[in-house]
Amino acid sequence: NAGVTQTPKFQVLKTGQSMTLQCAQDMNHNSMYWYRQDPGMGLRLIYYSASEGTTDKGEVPNGYNVSRLNKREFSLRLESAAPSQTSVYFCASSEPSAGGTGELFFGEGSRLTVL
Amino acid sequence: AQSVSQHNHHVILSEAASLELGCNYSYGGTVNLFWYVQYPGQHLQLLLKYFSGDPLVKGIKGFEAEFIKSKFSFNLRKPSVQWSDTAEYFCAVKNSGGYQKVTFGTGTKLQVIP
Numbered sequence: 001n002a003g004v005t006q007t008p009k010f011q012v013l014k015t016g017q018s019m020t021l022q023c024a025q026d027m028n029h030n031s032m033y034w035y036r037q038d039p040g041m042g043l044r045l046i047y048y049s050a051s052e053g054t055t056d057k058g059e060v061p062n063g064y065n066v067s068r069l070n071k072r073e074f075s076l077r078l079e080s081a082a083p084s085q086t087s088v089y090f091c092a093s094s095e096p097s098a099g100g101t102g103e104l105f106f107g108e109g110s111r112l113t114v115l
Numbered sequence: 116a117q118s119v120s121q122h123n124h125h126v127i128l129s130e131a132a133s134l135e136l137g138c139n140y141s142y143g144g145t146v147n148l149f150w151y152v153q154y155p156g157q158h159l160q161l162l163l164k165y166f167s168g169d170p171l172v173k174g175i176k177g178f179e180a181e182f183i184k185s186k187f188s189f190n191l192r193k194p195s196v197q198w199s200d201t202a203e204y205f206c207a208v209k210n211s212g213g214y215q216k217v218t219f220g221t222g223t224k225l226q227v228i229p
Contacts (some may be wrong), residue, residue, distance in 0.1 A: 033217065040124070042205060042221035043159075058216070065162060090158060094217070102147050102166065102209055106158040 002026050006091050006107035013081045015079065015115045021110050022077040032060075032074035032093045034066060035105065036087040046084030049074055081114045088112070117142035119208050121220035126197050131226050133157075136191040136223050138206035148189040149207040150180055151219075161207065165189065176200070201227045 004025045013019055025032065035043040035058075045058030047066040055066050063085060065077045073092075078085055079108045089113050092104040117190060122137040140146065163174025168215040170182040180191045206220040 012126065036218070043122075043219040045216070045218065048216060056216075059218075071229070092217075103149070103161050103164060104151070104207075106160070110160050 004091055004093055004105050004107040006089075006099060006110050009034075009108060009110055011110065011112050013112065017081050018077065018079050019081065019112075020078075021089055021091070021112075022073070023074045023075065023107060025091075025093040025105070026072065027093060027105065028071070028103075029093035029095050029105070030071070033090065033094075034074070034076045035090045036060065036085075037090060037109075038087050039114040046089075065109065072099060075102065078112075081112075083114045086112060086114045117146070117210060117216070117218045119206050119218055119220035121206055121223050122161045122206075123225045124221070125226070127228065130198055131168060131195050134191070134193040134196050134200075136204055136206075136225070138191065138220060139187050140189065140190045140206075140208040141187065142208060142210060144210060147182075147209040149209065149217075150178070150189075151192050151205045151207060153203045153205065155202070155224075156174070162191070162204070177224045182203065196227050198226070198227045198229045201225060217223050 007022045023097040033048040044060045047057045049068040052071045091107040094104045118141045120139045148165040151159040152162045153159045165172045165182045174180045203222045203224045205222045209217045
């Protein structure tokens with residue numbers, strides 16, 4: 001049972017380059033999330049998708065776009081990478097609280113460095 | 116908007132010492148509360164959660180947390196820590212309706228000295 005799978009695990013970009021982080025879950029969850037983790041700042045929500053076909057901004061959406069391709073997949077795109085986007089990115093999924101545990105299941109993380 | 120505050124950023128304890136990590140949240144409605152743990156080099160995993168009922172929640176590895184609604188707090192406790200508890204701990208709040216948005220605190224790094 002793979003759970004939440006993120007690719008790539010490591011990436012180095014130059015300022016201005018674009019890239020897409022891929023995330024897929026096999027737990028049939030409705031909700032999916034993208035977080036970034038920075039030292040001393042915890043996890044900050046970039047975007048989330050409560051269900052297939054919907055996406056909403058989180059705390060730090062600037063510089064990012066997302067696509068909820070289907071129920072399984074939720075991708076995060078950096079159109080023009082900046083050094084401030086150097087971070088570890090985590091994808092997560094969950095079921096709603098009602099009828100589900102509400103627990104977040106995380107991927108292994110993607111470490112992105114922008115030079 | 117919901118928010119979470121963790122007061123301790125870095126805690127150093129000797130093995131067998133007792134642990135209490137503070138967590139306060141801000142949200143006007145009904146919430147679900149979580150503690151997650153991140154061991155070095157790993158992703159976050161659930162330690163325990165509160166949805167309703169008994170405000171004292173027991174989790175894995177001997178951890179527990181108490182939800183005090185009047186204080187908007189959900190502190191994490193463990194009577195006797197072990198070296199293997201060295202990790203970063205995150206408190207999180209989720210609004211129980213609507214968009215299921217989950218907000219995390221800034222985390223507390225726990226270092227347990229043998």
